[in-house]
Amino acid sequence: MLLRLRNTLIRFMAGRYGMDSFGRFLMGLYLGLWVLSLFFPRGLTEFILSMATTAVLVVLVWRMLSRNIPRRQAENQWFLRWWYPTADWLRRQKDRLRDIRRCRYRRCPHCKAWLRLPIKRGRRTVTCARCRTLFKAFFL
Numbered sequence: 001m002l003l004r005l006r007n008t009l010i011r012f013m014a015g016r017y018g019m020d021s022f023g024r025f026l027m028g029l030y031l032g033l034w035v036l037s038l039f040f041p042r043g044l045t046e047f048i049l050s051m052a053t054t055a056v057l058v059v060l061v062w063r064m065l066s067r068n069i070p071r072r073q074a075e076n077q078w079f080l081r082w083w084y085p086t087a088d089w090l091r092r093q094k095d096r097l098r099d100i101r102r103c104r105y106r107r108c109p110h111c112k113a114w115l116r117l118p119i120k121r122g123r124r125t126v127t128c129a130r131c132r133t134l135f136k137a138f139f140l
């Protein structure tokens with residue numbers, strides 16, 4: 001019985017697009033919106049959130065069942081072009097928060113590298129670890 005269900009599912013998904021990075025992102029977005037909606041049990045916010053949650057789910061399922069694979073792959077590429085820098089930025093914010101008591105992050109004006117610097121209050125001169133440029137940084 002279970003095996004037959006599994007075979008039916010495999011046959012159903014054959015030639016369909018399935019899951020990719022964009023799909024996983026939509027899945028996360030769906031769960032995030034769903035959790036957020038728990039905090040707004042009624043009113044206009046609840047309505048907007050449930051519409052958005054449903055829309056995300058519809059797009060997610062529709063993409064997974066789609067047979068137009070080149071088109072879906074192109075969408076995924078487009079998504080990743082936006083997602084890689086965004087994920088990088090998010091990771092940096094997480095590191096900043098983790099190190100908030102010990103370090104400050106400053107960008108080298110010359111090579112644009114992010115530098116993790118120990119906190120010494122006031123204005124001071126910093127040497128970039130990558131390109132050795134000296135620059136002034138202010139620490140609160």
Ligand SMILES: [Zn+2]
Binds near residue numbers: 108112113133
């Ligand atoms: Zn530098």
